[in-house]
Amino acid sequence: MSQALAAIRTAGMRDVIASARALIFDVDGTLAETEEVHRRAFNEAFAVAGLDWFWDKVTYGRLLRVAGGKERIRAFDQRNAVPSLTFADIADLHRIKTARYAALIASGGCPLRPGVRAWLRSARSRGQRLAIATTTSHGNIDALLAVALGPEWASLFETIVAGDDVPRKKPAPDVYLEVLARLGLGPADCIAIEDSGNGLMAASRAGIPALITRSAYFDEDDVTGALLVVGDLSEIDY
Numbered sequence: 001m002s003q004a005l006a007a008i009r010t011a012g013m014r015d016v017i018a019s020a021r022a023l024i025f026d027v028d029g030t031l032a033e034t035e036e037v038h039r040r041a042f043n044e045a046f047a048v049a050g051l052d053w054f055w056d057k058v059t060y061g062r063l064l065r066v067a068g069g070k071e072r073i074r075a076f077d078q079r080n081a082v083p084s085l086t087f088a089d090i091a092d093l094h095r096i097k098t099a100r101y102a103a104l105i106a107s108g109g110c111p112l113r114p115g116v117r118a119w120l121r122s123a124r125s126r127g128q129r130l131a132i133a134t135t136t137s138h139g140n141i142d143a144l145l146a147v148a149l150g151p152e153w154a155s156l157f158e159t160i161v162a163g164d165d166v167p168r169k170k171p172a173p174d175v176y177l178e179v180l181a182r183l184g185l186g187p188a189d190c191i192a193i194e195d196s197g198n199g200l201m202a203a204s205r206a207g208i209p210a211l212i213t214r215s216a217y218f219d220e221d222d223v224t225g226a227l228l229v230v231g232d233l234s235e236i237d238y
């Protein structure tokens with residue numbers, strides 16, 4: 001597609017997005033590039049628990065196809081013929097990881113991706129309703145956004161649905177269906193903003209058109225069917 005045509009398409013899609021009654025944001029990889037902080041928190045939790053595990057970037061990139069930190073730990077443990085961790089062990093390990101993630105974010109923060117802050121501000125000025133649909137936990141969302149947006153961050157979002165609020169994590173549509181139910185809107189009234197193939201699938205299965213902002217770990221994901229694909233939200237003058 002020529003640059004001129006791409007620009008026209010982006011401008012056209014901008015108006016489609018601006019006409020939505022609600023924008024539903026994914027968190028990890030979309031609002032901020034958090035996965036390197038998650039990976040460090042996992043590795044620090046393994047060390048605290050006395051496990052000789054270490055997830056390098058290649059291993060973590062593969063494991064990220066499994067949505068959910070607990071599910072990711074279980075998938076890695078099951079690579080052994082005889083898994084070593086019980087469900088309770090995994091829950092305990094994930095609690096340590098979540099505490100490390102909060103501490104890492106509090107000490108170093110993780111900045112919002114380019115354009116995110118402007119999009120949130122513009123959407124609110126248009127009267128668009130904002131929501132979050134994520135696989136991660138409420139604690140992780142608060143840790144990230146309290147630093148990035150200040151202590152009143154939650155007042156920006158009408159509803160926040162996290163991974164453990166619904167039976168099935170992405171790519172199942174559950175988090176998006178729950179957001180729609182809470183907002184009392186139909187899927188065509190909304191636009192999802194995502195970074196991964198799993199996220200696109202979850203939104204699409206809920207019937208919600210999705211804009212993809214490419215992120216570090218999901219840059220190669222197949223995102224066929226997305227409304228629009230951008231490197232980051234600053235590419236659209238919203």
Ligand code: XBP
Binds near residue numbers: 038067136163199
């Ligand atoms: C991304 C995820 C999460 C994070 C880790 O969520 O799949 O599992 O990688 O967080 P999303 P937890 O892109 O939907 O925001 O360890 O809390 O799962």
Ligand code: MG
Binds near residue numbers: 195
């Ligand atoms: Mg994501």
